[in-house]
Amino acid sequence: MQAPYLPNSGVDTLLDPGAPAWGSVPREQLKLEGTPLGLQPSSAIRSRWMERKIGNIDRVEVAAAHDGRDLAFRLEWDDATENGQASDSDQFPDAAAVLLPTVPGASIVTMGGPGGAVNAWYWRADADGGRHVVAEGIGSSRTLDGEWVRGRGIWKAGRWQVVIARALRIDTPEPVAQLEPGQKTGLAIAVWDGANGERAGIKAYSGPTWRDLVLDAMPAGRRS
Amino acid sequence: MAPNKRQLAMVMDLNKCIGCQTCTIACKRLWTRDEGMEYMWWNSVNTQPGRGTPRDWEQMGGGFRDGHARPGRMPTRRDFGEAWEFNHEEVFFGGKGAKAHLKVQGEEPDWGPNWDEDQGAGEYPNAYYFYLPRICNHCTHPACLEACPRKAIVKRQEDGIVLVDEDRCRGYRFCMEACPYKKIYFNQAAKVAQKCIFCFPRIEQGVANACARQCPGRVRFLGYRDDHEAPIWKLVDQWKVALPLHPDYETEPNVFYVPPLAPPRYDEKGELDESQPRIPNEYLISLFGPVVLDALEVLKAEMAKTRGGGKSELMDLLIAYRWKEMFGGFDRDPATIEWTKA
Ligand code: SF4
Ligand code: SF4
Numbered sequence: 015m016q017a018p019y020l021p022n023s024g025v026d027t028l029l030d031p032g033a034p035a036w037g038s039v040p041r042e043q044l045k046l047e048g049t050p051l052g053l054q055p056s057s058a059i060r061s062r063w064m065e066r067k068i069g070n071i072d073r074v075e076v077a078a079a080h081d082g083r084d085l086a087f088r089l090e091w092d093d094a095t096e097n098g099q100a101s102d103s104d105q106f107p108d109a110a111a112v113l114l115p116t117v118p119g120a121s122i123v124t125m126g127g128p129g130g131a132v133n134a135w136y137w138r139a140d141a142d143g144g145r146h147v148v149a150e151g152i153g154s155s156r157t158l159d160g161e162w163v164r165g166r167g168i169w170k171a172g173r174w175q176v177v178i179a180r181a182l183r184i185d186t187p188e189p190v191a192q193l194e195p196g197q198k199t200g201l202a203i204a205v206w207d208g209a210n211g212e213r214a215g216i217k218a219y220s221g222p223t224w225r226d227l228v229l230d231a232m233p234a235g236r237r238s
Numbered sequence: 239m240a241p242n243k244r245q246l247a248m249v250m251d252l253n254k255c256i257g258c259q260t261c262t263i264a265c266k267r268l269w270t271r272d273e274g275m276e277y278m279w280w281n282s283v284n285t286q287p288g289r290g291t292p293r294d295w296e297q298m299g300g301g302f303r304d305g306h307a308r309p310g311r312m313p314t315r316r317d318f319g320e321a322w323e324f325n326h327e328e329v330f331f332g333g334k335g336a337k338a339h340l341k342v343q344g345e346e347p348d349w350g351p352n353w354d355e356d357q358g359a360g361e362y363p364n365a366y367y368f369y370l371p372r373i374c375n376h377c378t379h380p381a382c383l384e385a386c387p388r389k390a391i392v393k394r395q396e397d398g399i400v401l402v403d404e405d406r407c408r409g410y411r412f413c414m415e416a417c418p419y420k421k422i423y424f425n426q427a428a429k430v431a432q433k434c435i436f437c438f439p440r441i442e443q444g445v446a447n448a449c450a451r452q453c454p455g456r457v458r459f460l461g462y463r464d465d466h467e468a469p470i471w472k473l474v475d476q477w478k479v480a481l482p483l484h485p486d487y488e489t490e491p492n493v494f495y496v497p498p499l500a501p502p503r504y505d506e507k508g509e510l511d512e513s514q515p516r517i518p519n520e521y522l523i524s525l526f527g528p529v530v531l532d533a534l535e536v537l538k539a540e541m542a543k544t545r546g547g548g549k550s551e552l553m554d555l556l557i558a559y560r561w562k563e564m565f566g567g568f569d570r571d572p573a574t575i576e577w578t579k580a
Contacts, residue, residue, distance in 0.1 A: 058385030103424035
């Protein structure tokens with residue numbers, strides 16, 4: 015998918031999923047599937063989910079845009095129930111994440127591996143903002159310090175509209191995606207349906223292969 | 239997981255527990271007073287037979303069956319029982335005298351952590367019940383630890399205490415489903431799982447757990463499993479009168495129970511009837527497995543010895559004449575330590 019260059023839209027504007035600027039950005043439908051039961055990391059989780067559907071959300075509409083400084087993703091999907099702040103231990107929040115490779119060929123299904131990190135930009139319905147996560151294998155994910163990732167979601171009439179954004183390049187020694195206009199990279203999406211008890215590796219995702227993500231180049235002479 | 243080098247364990251003598259909840263309060267005051275912990279009782283004492291805490295936990299699954307993980311249900315705060323708010327202000331300072339009484343505020347509760355206290359089972363004059371204190375069992379094969387996708391639960395090498403690493407925990411709660419004893423709680427404020435820590439900061443200073451040291455019934459023995467000089471080994475391995483609760487869950491608990499004997503039954507004529515036990519054997523077997531009958535036989539035989547004027551090393555041990563000897567060397571007085579808050 016293509017992330018157009020929108021020179022005059024700061025990230026603050028784009029963080030609003032209803033911002034008019036999003037109107038001009040092409041949207042792509044991505045089919046989602048449940049993560050494979052066999053790859054769930056513990057036998058307790060596998061036994062618990064053996065006869066339950068993993069990945070309740072089966073499609074998501076994705077758009078992406080950048081302004082030379084920040085990259086924003088807009089996700090929209092059907093979800094009949096809004097699961098935000100939980101009031102009991104059997105309740106889980108809805109959530110979504112954008113996954114980017116940090117090296118070519120990093121593995122999605124194993125959430126990266128040693129030396130082949132994946133970088134997740136994560137939003138959750140019970141918290142303001144976002145989380146900046148790196149993982150080098152299942153169960154290894156770490157939330158990085160710093161408020162790099164921003165996220166905002168609105169649930170309206172059975173549909174989530176969520177924007178997740180981050181600066182293209184950030185100053186950190188951590189293995190995160192460093193992006194620039196004109197670049198082509200991979201993209202994967204995950205969505206968790208809290209009402210179905212989805213959390214951790216129990217989620218719907220865009221599949222084991224990276225989708226293309228192309229960041230439009232900036233016209234010559236423009237500097238970010 | 240490499241096997242831990244040593245294992246701390248506890249034995250609770252159910253014949254001595256009076257259900258006073260001193261242990262419960264000792265634990266509460268020490269460890270679960272922060273926000274989000276209001277409903278937590280890392281130590282609970284319930285009347286058996288009964289539904290327990292959380293409600294009907296024995297029907298919630300989890301643990302293992304024939305070595306394979308058995309699916310478990312998530313215990314909810316409603317199952318544990320909410321932390322009720324009372325009208326203390328009105329009763330104590332409202333100037334209403336006897337007209338104001340303590341009342342739960344808000345919605346009328348229909349469950350709590352000790353809701354069916356002293357109900358038990360059986361018909362008068364053969365009614366029966368006993369108290370069952372429970373903490374996390376710091377299992378040798380901890381279902382909680384194995385369930386966690388983040389390896390956020392650790393079993394300490396030096397003493398086998400099972401702890402949640404709250405920095406690694408993401409609040410996924412797979413451990414709560416997997417623990418068959420339902421002894422893990424979710425802290426809604428901190429968004430992490432929390433559980434009994436076997437008072438490890440006390441243990442590290444040679445002080446017994448608060449629940450054990452505070453128990454007025456001298457119910458709780460403490461020590462290393464392999465310390466042949468201390469009561470744990472003698473009760474569990476030598477005399478075989480202390481048994482794990484629900485060995486059928488296959489987590490190999492390190493809390494053991496001396497099963498309850500009960501007074502004899504009365505027959506229709508009001509005469510003592512020793513032909514069958516007051517607490518049905520099937521019930522005790524359902525809790526402790528068939529070996530419970532052997533343990534009860536040993537206890538009865540040793541009791542008979544002392545009744546006849548003889549001596550029984552086992553009875554002396556269980557009576558715990560010397561309080562400090564119950565704690566396997568962890569008998570330091572906490573008042574001798576200067577505690578600092580980290
Ligand atoms: S009792 Fe439950 S929480 Fe405690 S170690 Fe065993 S499985 Fe884990
Ligand atoms: S303090 Fe001792 S006697 Fe009282 S309830 Fe607890 S274990 Fe039983």
